[in-house]
Amino acid sequence: MNGLIRWIDDRTGLMTSIEECRARPTTGGAGWLNVWPCTIMFTFVVQAVSGFFLWMLYSPSAQTAWESVYFIQHEVLGGWLLRALHHYSAQVLLVLVALYLIQMILTGAYRAPREFVFWVTVLIGLVVLGLMLTGDLLAWDQNSYWATQVRTKFLLLLPVVGDYLYKLAIGGPAFGHLTLTRFVALHIGLFTAAMGGLLVLHVWLARKASESKLNKSRARLQAPYWPNQALRSAVASALVMVVIVCLALSHGTSGESRGIELGAPANPADAYAAARPEWAFLGLYQFSNIFPGELKILPIFVFPSLLLAIVLFMPILGRLVVGHAFNILFMLVVLGGIVALSFMSVEHDRQNENYRQALKDGDAQARRAIQLAQAPAGIPVSGALTLLRNDAKTEGPKLFTQHCASCHDCCQTDEQGNKQGIVAEKSSAPNLFGFASREWVPGTLDPKKYVSPDYFGNTKFRKGDMVEYVKEMFEDMEEEDEAERMSMVIALSAEAGLTAQKAVDNRDKQRIAEGKDLMVDDFGCTDCHKFHAKGQLGDAPDLTGYGSREWLVGIIANPAHKRFYGEDNDRMPAYAESADQPADNVLTESQVGILADWLRGDWYEAK
C-alpha cells in the first residue's frame, strides 16, 4: 500500500501537495472568519453538480425549454428538488460572495498585499450575477421571459453600439430559439468556466498574498491550515448546505409549488405585468424607477459602472487611513441604500392592486398550463403555449370579453345582487351564462323572463311572435302545464348535449322523448322552428341540436344564416361568415370553437 502511494506521489506529486496544503500556515491563525472562500467554492461545486444533472434534462428551444423544465419539475423523480437546490445555492452563493467582500472591506483585508484577491472576488461577484441573469431565462416562463426582455432592451439605451449589442445578446431581432441557445452557452459554458478559473486564481492569489504577509510578520505564530481551519471550513460548508436544503424545502415537499415554482410558459404576445427582477436586482430596479425615461441610462449603466469603478479603486484608496474610512462609509451607504430601495420596491408592489392582480392571473395561468401538460393528451410538438392558446377555459373569457361582452353578459347574480362573471359594457343581448342548460332554457318559455334584460328584453325580439306565443301559452298556467313546460325545457336542453348534464340527460331519457313530442305536437313549436324532421328553416332559429357545439359555432359564425335568425337578425355580427376566405373573418375557426366550448363549459379538468 505504502509502495503504491509512494509511486503515485512520485509520478504526480499529489500527496506532497496535499501535505503542503495541510501544513500551509494561515494568516492570523485559524478562525471562523476565514471560512468564506471555502464556503464559496463549496457552494459553486453544489451549483456545478446540480447544474450538470439539470443540463442532462434540459432542452433549449422556444418550444422545449419550458416543457423540459416542466418535465424536470413535475415528472422526473426528485427533479423539483434538484432544481430548487440549483436555484437556492445560486442565491446563497451571491450572499456569500457579498459577505466575503463586506468582511474584506470592514477588516481592511482588501488592502496590500491582497489587492488582487479583492479584485478577483469582485469579478467572482460579477460572474455570479451573470450566472443568475442567464440562468433565470432558461425556464422560459412568463416572469423570466419578460424580465429578460426588459433587461436586454436596456442595452438599446447605449449610444451607437446599443442596437448591435442587443441583437448579439438575444441572437437576432427578437427573442426565440437563438436567445436560449446563447444564454445556455453563456450560462453553462462561459460563466461557469470563468467562475471555476476565478476561484482557482483566487486560491493562488490568496496564498501569494499570505506568503508575502507572513514574510513581513514572521514573529507572529501561524497555525497550519490542517486541522483547525480545515475543520472550521468544513463545518461552515455543511451549514451552508443545511441552509440551501432548508430553503429548497421551504415550500413543502408535495404539491405544485414545492421547490421553486415554474410560471406559465413564455407568451410573446401577452406581456406579464408582474415581471420583476430577482431579489438581488430589486434595489437597482427601484432606483431606476426614480429616473424619468430620458435619463434611464444613468441608473442602468452610468451609476452602476461608477459604483464598480469606486469599488475596484478601493484597495488603492485604502492605503490612506482616510481612504479606508471612506471605503467603509461608502460601502455602508451603498448597502443601506440597496436594502432600503429593495424594501421600498416590495412595499410598493404589495400596495399595488394591478401588480397583485397580474400576479394572481399569472399563477392561475401557470397552474392551468401544468394541468393541461399533465392531461392525457400531453404537450404537443408545438409547445405548451398552444395548449393554453387552444384552451377554452383560458382563452374563452378573453375572447368573450373582447368580442361578445360589448352586448352580452355572461354572469350570475349572487345573493347580494352583485354580478359575478363577465359583465357587458352595455347589456343589450341575452346573458349567456349557462346557455342552453336546464337553468337557462326555462326563461325562453317564461313571459316575464323572456322580456327581461337577461333574455330578449333589450333586443328587438321583446316584441314579436315568440313573446305573443309565450304569453298566450304560459301566462296563466295550470300546474299540469308546468310539468309539460319543464318536459320541453329538458328536451330542448338535452339537444345541447352539455357535459355537465350528461348524467341527468341519461336519467331523463323518457321525459326527453315526451318533451320532444310535446314540442312538435301539442305546443306547435315546429309551426315556426325547425326541429329535427319537423318544421322548416326561415322563420325562426333551428332548434335541432340547440346549444350544441356545432349549433353555437354556426350562430357565432353567421347569425343571419337562414338556419338561425335570417333576415330578422338583430345587430349580432357574423364572426366567421366566409368559409372560403378565412382571412376576411373576424375570428378564426378555432377561436369560434373555443368560444362555443367555453359557453358550454366544455374544457379539460383534472380528475
Place this chain on the structure above:
Amino acid sequence: MAPSLNEEPVGDDRRGFLGNATAVLLGALGLAVPAVAGIVTALNPLRQKSQAGQSIRLATLDVLPEDGTPRKFPVVADRTDAWNRFPNEPVGAVFLRRTGAKQVEAIHVVCPHAGCFVDYVAKEDEFLCPCHMAHFDLTGKRKDENSPSPRDLDTLEVEIRGDSEVWVKFQNFRTGTPDKVVEA
C-alpha cells in the same frame, strides 16, 4: 550525436526576442482560426432584420365602440424563429380607437419605456403601464409630470380599406429612447 540539452542557446537578445515573438505569433495564429470562425457565426444575428412592417387587417369598423373606447386587438402574422416558421401566430397587439365615423387611431400596446404592455383602465379612461406605472391618455400622451416613459405611446399608421376594414401597418419601435425609431 544530438546536441546536449544543457547547451546554452547560441545568440544574442535579439534572437531570443525573435524566437519568443515567433512562438507567440504562431500560437496566436493557430488559435485565431477557430476563434475567428466562431466569432463570425456569433455575429450572424447582426444580419437579421426585424420582420415587422407589413400591413395587417385587424378589425372591422363595426366592432369599434363609437364613443371612442379603445379595444385591444391581437396582431396575427407569420413569424420566423431561426429554423422554424410559424404561420398565423400572435406577434403583438394594438389598441384601436374610433375617433370619427371612418377614422380610427391605432396605438401600440408596448410601452416605450421598457417594453411592457400597457392596459386600458376604464375607471380612469387611460392607458397604464403596470411595470413602472406610466400613465397615458387615450391619444397616447404621457400624463405624469416625470413619466418613466421617454416618449408618448407609439401610434401606428391606419388605413380604412373598402367600407369598414381597419388595416394597420404593424411595426415595433425601439424602447427607452425619446425618439420613435423603428426596430431594425
